[in-house]
Amino acid sequence: MQLSWSDEDEAFRRDLRAFLDEHCPPEARRGKDFMGEGVDGVPDWARAWQATLFDHGWMIPAYPPELGGRHATPTQTLLYLEELADQGIVRSVHFGGYAIVGPSLLEFGDEAQRALAPAAIRGDTVWCVGMSEPDAGSDLAALATRAVDDGDSFVVTGQKVWTSYAPFADMCFCYVRTDPEAPKHKGISVLLIDMASPGIEVRPLRHITGAVEFAEVFFDDVVVPKANLVGERNNGWRITMGSLAHERGGLWVEGVFGAHRALDGLIALARRRGLDADPVVRRRLGEAYEQVSSLRSLGYKGFAGFAQGSSAPEHSFMKLATSELRKQLFELGMDLCGPAGAVVDPARAEEDGRWWKGFFVALAGTIGGGTSEIQRNVVATRVLGLPRA
Numbered sequence: 001m002q003l004s005w006s007d008e009d010e011a012f013r014r015d016l017r018a019f020l021d022e023h024c025p026p027e028a029r030r031g032k033d034f035m036g037e038g039v040d041g042v043p044d045w046a047r048a049w050q051a052t053l054f055d056h057g058w059m060i061p062a063y064p065p066e067l068g069g070r071h072a073t074p075t076q077t078l079l080y081l082e083e084l085a086d087q088g089i090v091r092s093v094h095f096g097g098y099a100i101v102g103p104s105l106l107e108f109g110d111e112a113q114r115a116l117a118p119a120a121i122r123g124d125t126v127w128c129v130g131m132s133e134p135d136a137g138s139d140l141a142a143l144a145t146r147a148v149d150d151g152d153s154f155v156v157t158g159q160k161v162w163t164s165y166a167p168f169a170d171m172c173f174c175y176v177r178t179d180p181e182a183p184k185h186k187g188i189s190v191l192l193i194d195m196a197s198p199g200i201e202v203r204p205l206r207h208i209t210g211a212v213e214f215a216e217v218f219f220d221d222v223v224v225p226k227a228n229l230v231g232e233r234n235n236g237w238r239i240t241m242g243s244l245a246h247e248r249g250g251l252w253v254e255g256v257f258g259a260h261r262a263l264d265g266l267i268a269l270a271r272r273r274g275l276d277a278d279p280v281v282r283r284r285l286g287e288a289y290e291q292v293s294s295l296r297s298l299g300y301k302g303f304a305g306f307a308q309g310s311s312a313p314e315h316s317f318m319k320l321a322t323s324e325l326r327k328q329l330f331e332l333g334m335d336l337c338g339p340a341g342a343v344v345d346p347a348r349a350e351e352d353g354r355w356w357k358g359f360f361v362a363l364a365g366t367i368g369g370g371t372s373e374i375q376r377n378v379v380a381t382r383v384l385g386l387p388r389a
């Protein structure tokens with residue numbers, strides 16, 4: 001058993017650190033704090049940073065250079081994700097394009113559509129992903145936005161909701177119903193929709209933090225060329241699974257390292273407020289440390305399986321466990337602040353509102369990308385083999 005990184009992997013990490021020291025702007029070192037503040041369009045620094053990562057082969061390291069990578073191995077990809085998470089660095093302020101749309105176009109698109117992938121990954125084109133609707137969230141296959149065949153084009157009518165980045169996206173990777181008669185998983189297709197098309201209305205929605213990042217999107221007889229259909233018509237369901245296969249083994253890293261950063265912050269906060277000798281606070285911090293450490297070990301165990309090509313059931317559990325833990329940690333942070341924990345005025349709140357903002361962002365983390373209840377169902381049926389309720 002080898003419990004250290006190889007010389008080659010250590011050299012990879014050194015190169016990455018040198019690159020980050022030289023190029024990473026301070027704004028990118030604020031981790032998920034952006035979610036608490038929202039982004040009112042893509043800031044210039046974020047555009048430049050994503051492009052720099054791409055141009056130096058550090059955007060998606062496992063990809064070839066023309067797609068922003070450097071043919072990194074799975075272990076190197078893990079090191080990369082760890083280093084970014086450890087330093088609290090974000091690659092982009094809009095993950096849909098590089099994490100979902102780019103990889104899906106490469107896997108399912110035709111030649112013209114695959115040619116759109118580099119700009120999606122580099123962040124030159126901003127994408128939103130239109131899946132959820134008012135009556136289709138956890139049960140995504142219930143989606144009702146319809147696309148009617150009209151010769152050379154489809155005519156799209158319906159509504160999406162919670163669509164991240166829609167207020168400033170150039171394009172939408174949109175799930176639509178093309179066959180209302182077919183069983184619900186079978187009549188779905190994916191269309192690439194230009195957000196400047198006539199008939200689209202975007203109504204921004206506010207997060208509980210006050211930030212605007214997602215929106216309702218209304219489609220009223222929007223004409224979409226047939227060339228924008230991705231893959232086969234009525235076969236869009238299989239594209240819902242498309243995402244960064246190379247990074248799947250390391251998706252837990254951000255959750256675990258983010259929790260660790262929060263824990264370090266809690267210990268500093270407890271010391272500052274003279275609570276570090278309080279037995280209840282010490283017990284809660286100790287329990288949090290134990291949970292973060294256990295999750296880190298579980299993540300590595302799953303990664304070892306993933307790197308050897310087997311499935312990693314541990315990872316089904318990681319999204320659930322890390323998002324719920326994050327919520328607990330930030331709630332503890334609000335408790336440690338005392339009455340000031342409830343103050344939301346950034347000028348007066350403890351640490352610029354880090355704890356209450358983090359708590360609300362953590363709540364969103366237990367919903368987006370599959371709610372905790374749904375994740376528990378997945379663990380129960382697919383990992384533990386229990387019967388469906």
Ligand SMILES: Cc1cc2nc3c(=O)[nH]c(=O)nc-3n(C[C@H](O)[C@H](O)[C@H](O)COP(=O)(O)OP(=O)(O)OC[C@H]3O[C@@H](n4cnc5c(N)ncnc54)[C@H](O)[C@@H]3O)c2cc1C
Nearest residue numbers: 129130131132136137138162163164364367368369371373
């Ligand atoms: C920050 C954020 C960003 C998002 N960005 C996007 C985006 O870019 N694009 C997009 O398409 N969507 C996006 N979403 C939407 C997200 O995917 C949905 O909110 C999520 O899938 C849940 O769907 P819903 O909100 O319709 O809740 P529902 O599915 O209506 O669920 C309501 C409640 O019922 C529970 N529930 C539902 N079904 C079951 C079941 N079978 N068993 C047990 N409990 C159940 C849920 O856990 C939840 O508590 C985003 C959400 C958030 C919070």
